[in-house]
Amino acid sequence: MMLGRFAAAAIFLAATMSDLCAAADQRFLVLDGSWVKWGAPKWGAGASVTFAFAASPVKSPSARNCSALLPFDELAKRTGFPGQRLHDEAEAAFAAWARVSGVTFVETHAADRADIVIGVEGNPMGRAFTNVELESSPIGEAAPATERGLTAILEPRSLQGQPYGIRSIRKALICLNALQKWKIGFDGNLNVYDVRYTLMHEIGHAIGLDHPGATGALMGFRYDEKQSGPVKSDSDAAQRLYGVQTAK
Known part of the structure; x- marks a missing residue:
């Protein structure tokens, strides 16, 4: 079976193909006719996901x-920000999602084995992108009829009238365009994006969420x-996929 792949343009681009979930202000990614998530292909099942910062070129x-x-x-070289500060911003972005859902993120230094790899675009365009690749595993449980796609044109022809199933994510890549201007923190200038905000948004794609609107x-x-950080609709969508974070 061919592995599913998704390339999500970052903020300020048209929404990718997705499916409306139960609430109108939430969207899940739909790839190859399935919702997608890390871990077991079951609604509300938590997951442990590793991430790494690319330390050398990574070709995919x-x-x-x-x-x-x-x-x-x-x-860091392009922006002048200390490398450790940028790493801290990225780690804070992962922590924001871990606080509101049942996803646990663990940093590793082995980018070749990490679930999510973050780096700089080698072919600069746009602002930031996320690429999601699926396992070739069987489709997991389907959603109840009330959570089927509400817009028929978004459904693959082979699945029209049928509930989507869930498939597990195998790998995700997140890349930032270092040629763009970046900042750390908000200052009201919407032409320069905050690093943490952008990474939180892209990590949302990497765990199976899509754009609910503008x-x-x-x-x-x-x-x-x-x-x-994630607002209630973001948190609700993440919890629908992964449940809530259990006490440690």
Whole structure:
């Protein structure tokens, strides 16, 4: 079976193909006719996901985007921000999603074995992108009829009238365009994007969420500095996929 792949343009681009979930202000990714998530292909099942910062070039010829990753520290060279500060911002972005869902993120230094790899675009375009690749495993449980696609045109022809199933994610790549201007923190200038905000948005794609609309949520496709982290609709969608974080 061919592995499914998704390339999500970052904020300020048109929404990708997705499916409406139960609430109108949430969207899940639909790839190859299935919802997608890490771990067991079951609603509300938690997952442990590893992530790494690219320390050397990473080539992924089959990826639609982020096919040529450069080391994440290239962003420090371009922006002048200390490398450790940028790493801290990225780690805070992962922590924001871990606080509101049943996903646990664990950093590893082995990018070749990490579930999510973050780097700089080798072929600079746009602002930031996420590429998601699926396991070739069987489709998991389907959603109840009330959570089927509400817009028929978004459903693959082979699945029209049928509930989507869930498939597990195998790998995700996140890449930032180091040629763009970046900042750390909000200052009201919407032409320069905050690193943490952008990475939180892209990590949302990497765990199976899509754009619910233009604004009003972290996963909105328009950068607006009105959210410093996942809002209720973002959290609800993540919890639908992964449940809540259990006490440690």
